[in-house]
Amino acid sequence: MKKKNRLSLLMYLFIPTIAVIVMDYFNLPSILGLKMSNVNYTLIDTVLNVSVVISLYIITFFLIDKRQIRKDDNAKGTADILMLSAYNQCKELSKKVDTQSLLENYIVPKIDFNKTNLDNPIILNLQNNPFTEHSQILSLAENGAISRGDLMKYFEIMELYKSFISLRITFYDMNDATTDKQMGFRSKIINDKNKLDKLLDIEVSKLSRRIKEV
Numbered sequence: 001m002k003k004k005n006r007l008s009l010l011m012y013l014f015i016p017t018i019a020v021i022v023m024d025y026f027n028l029p030s031i032l033g034l035k036m037s038n039v040n041y042t043l044i045d046t047v048l049n050v051s052v053v054i055s056l057y058i059i060t061f062f063l064i065d066k067r068q069i070r071k072d073d074n075a076k077g078t079a080d081i082l083m084l085s086a087y088n089q090c091k092e093l094s095k096k097v098d099t100q101s102l103l104e105n106y107i108v109p110k111i112d113f114n115k116t117n118l119d120n121p122i123i124l125n126l127q128n129n130p131f132t133e134h135s136q137i138l139s140l141a142e143n144g145a146i147s148r149g150d151l152m153k154y155f156e157i158m159e160l161y162k163s164f165i166s167l168r169i170t171f172y173d174m175n176d177a178t179t180d181k182q183m184g185f186r187s188k189i190i191n192d193k194n195k196l197d198k199l200l201d202i203e204v205s206k207l208s209r210r211i212k213e214v
Contacts, residue, residue: 168193
């Protein structure tokens with residue numbers, strides 16, 4: 001029931017009840033010459049009791065609904081903050097990994113290229129660090145605090161970010177590419193980074209604006 005409809009119904013129940021009490025208190029029917037012996041007091045009493053019960057129900061429902069709305073707003077705000085934090089970390093870490101000097105001097109020496117990504121803690125940490133609150137974000141999404149569109153963007157960014165981290169480290173020497181295959185990987189890495197940066201900029205701007213408006 002919408003707020004406006006609830007208030008209207010409450011008013012329609014409240015005003016007649018007050019009117020009956022006022023009329024009885026000042027004995028208006030007798031003053032106006034009305035025959036009160038013809039009035040069914042049992043019916044009036046029943047109507048008044050029902051009106052009071054319904055009025056109390058509407059008031060209680062309104063208060064509960066207001067608390068639920070506040071709870072939903074808090075959940076949406078929390079979801080925005082968590083996703084914004086994840087995206088900012090994606091921006092920071094992807095920038096570091098894409099800095100050739102940092103990549104060659106501090107990351108590549110710690111990577112065993114004979115192992116898969118799953119067996120390289122450095123790659124795993126870089127891929128997963130922005131998404132430490134992933135389970136909570138999914139829980140908020142299940143409860144309706146995150147729209148389908150925002151959730152799809154979240155998964156798109158997460159997949160693109162993890163793929164970029166893996167490829168950029170694996171092909172750390174892409175600037176020295178000479179063969180067509182190497183040039184193809186180099187082009188993909190650059191395109192993926194540009195796409196990732198664009199998506200992150202859009203989502204960070206949107207979430208920041210939404211958080212400030214609360």
